Amino acid sequence: MKTMAAAIDFGTSKIVTIMAESGDYHRCSILGSGTAAYDGYSDDGRWNTPDKLNDAIKEAIRQLESEAHRPVTEIYVGVPGECARVYIREAQLDIGQEGRVTLGDAGDILEKVVAQLNANQGSVLSYSPAYYQVDGGEPTMTPVGMRGRTLSAKVSVITASLDFMDDVELRLRDMGIKVKGFMAPAMGEAVLLMPPEERDRTVAMADVGYLHTELMIMQGDALVDYRVIPIGGGHIAADLAYGLEIPFKTAESVKRAFTFDGSGDIELGEGEGAQRFERPFTTEIITARVDELADMIRDALESTAIKPDANSPLYLTGGGISMMRGGREYIAKTLKRSIKIPSARAGKLNSPPYASALGLIDMVFDKIDMQNGDTGVGPMDKVLDVFYGIGHKFSSVFKKQ
Numbered sequence: 001m002k003t004m005a006a007a008i009d010f011g012t013s014k015i016v017t018i019m020a021e022s023g024d025y026h027r028c029s030i031l032g033s034g035t036a037a038y039d040g041y042s043d044d045g046r047w048n049t050p051d052k053l054n055d056a057i058k059e060a061i062r063q064l065e066s067e068a069h070r071p072v073t074e075i076y077v078g079v080p081g082e083c084a085r086v087y088i089r090e091a092q093l094d095i096g097q098e099g100r101v102t103l104g105d106a107g108d109i110l111e112k113v114v115a116q117l118n119a120n121q122g123s124v125l126s127y128s129p130a131y132y133q134v135d136g137g138e139p140t141m142t143p144v145g146m147r148g149r150t151l152s153a154k155v156s157v158i159t160a161s162l163d164f165m166d167d168v169e170l171r172l173r174d175m176g177i178k179v180k181g182f183m184a185p186a187m188g189e190a191v192l193l194m195p196p197e198e199r200d201r202t203v204a205m206a207d208v209g210y211l212h213t214e215l216m217i218m219q220g221d222a223l224v225d226y227r228v229i230p231i232g233g234g235h236i237a238a239d240l241a242y243g244l245e246i247p248f249k250t251a252e253s254v255k256r257a258f259t260f261d262g263s264g265d266i267e268l269g270e271g272e273g274a275q276r277f278e279r280p281f282t283t284e285i286i287t288a289r290v291d292e293l294a295d296m297i298r299d300a301l302e303s304t305a306i307k308p309d310a311n312s313p314l315y316l317t318g319g320g321i322s323m324m325r326g327g328r329e330y331i332a333k334t335l336k337r338s339i340k341i342p343s344a345r346a347g348k349l350n351s352p353p354y355a356s357a358l359g360l361i362d363m364v365f366d367k368i369d370m371q372n373g374d375t376g377v378g379p380m381d382k383v384l385d386v387f388y389g390i391g392h393k394f395s396s397v398f399k400k401q
Contacts, residue, residue, distance in 0.1 A: 003372075004031070005364045006064065008057070009078040009185055009357040012040040012232060013210035015056050016357040017064040018349070019072070020365065028365045031070070033349055033357070034063030040211050043230055045082035045161055054171055061175070074178045078185035078360040081214045083164035085122055086226040088130070088305070089113045092152040101134060101143045105151050113155040122159030125184050130154040130222040130306070141220055156222040158184045181367070187223050188366075189359030190216045193342035194315055201309040205342075206297055207356060208320030210234040213293060215300050217308060225304045231293045233320025236286055243285045244277060258286060260326030287330070290321065294334040313338040319353030 005028075006019040015036045020028040038056035039048040047053050061072050091112040095101055114127050131139035134148035143151060160182055169179045190205050199218045207214040211232045217225040233255070241251035250268070254277055257266050266277040301308060308314075314337050321327040322341050332339040341352060349358060 003365075003368055004070070005076065005180075005361070005368060006072050006074065007076040007078060007183075007357070007361045007364050008060065009360050010041070010080045011209055011353075011356065012080075012212055013037060013234065014353075015060040016349075016354060017060040017072070017075075018357050018361045019064055019068045019070065020361050022365065022368070028361070030349065030361075032064050032066075032068030033354075034060040034065075034067065036060040036063070041080060041082055043082060043212075043228075045080070045164060054175075057171060058175065061177070072177055074180045075172065076180050076360070076364045077165075077168055077172075077182050078356065079125065079160040079164060079182050081186060081212065081226070081228040083161040084125070084184050084186065084226070085159050086223055087117065087121065087157045087159065088154065088224060089116050089157060090152065090154050091116070092150055095134075095148055095151055099147050099149070101132075101146050101148065101151050103144055106132065106144055109151055109153045110155055113153065114157060117157060117159070123162055123165060123182070125158045125160050125182060126187060127155055127157040128222045130156055130219045130224050154222075156224050158187060158223060158226075160184070183360060183363050183367075184223075185356040185360040185363075186214055186216050186226060187359075188361075188363030189317070189356050190218045190223060191221060192359045192362050193317065193355060194218060198312055201312055202306060203312045203315065204301060204308045205315035205317065207318040208232055208293070208316070208322065209318045210320060213297070213318070213320065215297060217301075217304055217306060219306055224306045227300045227304075229293065229296045229300065231289070231296065233318075236289045236320075239285050239289050240282070244282070250275070254282065255286070255324065258282060258324065260287075260324065260330040262326070290327075290330065291334060293321075294331060298335055313340045315340050315342050317342060317352040317355040319351075322352040 002021045004021040009016045015038055017034040019031045021031055022028050036056040036059035038053060041047050065072055091109050093109050093112060095105060110127055110129060114124055131141060131154055132143040133139055133152045134143055134146045135150055165182055172179055194203055194205060199220055202219045205216045209232045211234050213229040213232055215227040215229060216223060237248060237251045237255050240254050241248045253268050254266055257268060265279050266282055268275045316322050316328060316331060316339050321331060328339045328341055
């Protein structure tokens, strides 16, 4: 029997809803989606215009129901970056009399880490091991069966703001929609879009949105660092509006028309209403802001405790820069690092601005697989799925429409 699920993702400038169903040969196929513009949230996680939020949610839901031809009565909610936190904790326990690590040991040590957190650090969304060690030996993700006296683990714990959860749950309840659960889209996006072999070496992803940039560092299946940088594509447009003394909507058009490696002035429209903007000044405005963002990404990568592999690429997604022509190449040159723009291989919404929503719905179906008993192929897959509901099955899961 096929399973259907819906999710809602709160970006910095738009709300995205998505519905999918389980497939016979693929994890899931997308049935429909909805998108509504809104004013987002501030750096402290508060809605910029809370009085207008319900209308935006309703519009995104309406579009989804219209396209999927199904009503939305239950939904999973993605927690935005400003309302989520990542904690890295370590714990140790004695191995039993048998002298071998058991499945119970591998699970118990994860729960021991979570118990270290206190209530004011938020509600736990998920937790996953970066690695285990037996008697301080080589890090491993498969400690079960190893001989030793002590088992230690470094664990990533993702939490969410209770204020955000309560607010959204109340809003949706008033619309007749039940919240099935809260999840961290950043985690789903990173696991969905970055290959396992890259994550095993530790790798980073930057999701450049409209008002901010989320920087995620993955080690295996663990999100080991997560930063929110207060610069996004909207700041580039704002700089253009101020510097060129033009309306904001016109500035957004200039940003879309701009090419980093282009020549000649930027022209909008035709005939008497055509507008021309000098390339040197326009380039100066845009590159100044992009350089600032690149500097902040570089500083974050250099300051993180668990650093990405020096030879690994930086994955770039989101609509802030990756949709700008020549943006990937410019960032690569500025950071002196190879840049990859990943693809979710989805028939619908296969575009960087929707990467977060796709990661969220894929995470939902991973949780559904777990609940249905499909928890991977080995004993550690079962432990990891049971304790954090993410797993190792994210790539190539969407059916092309």
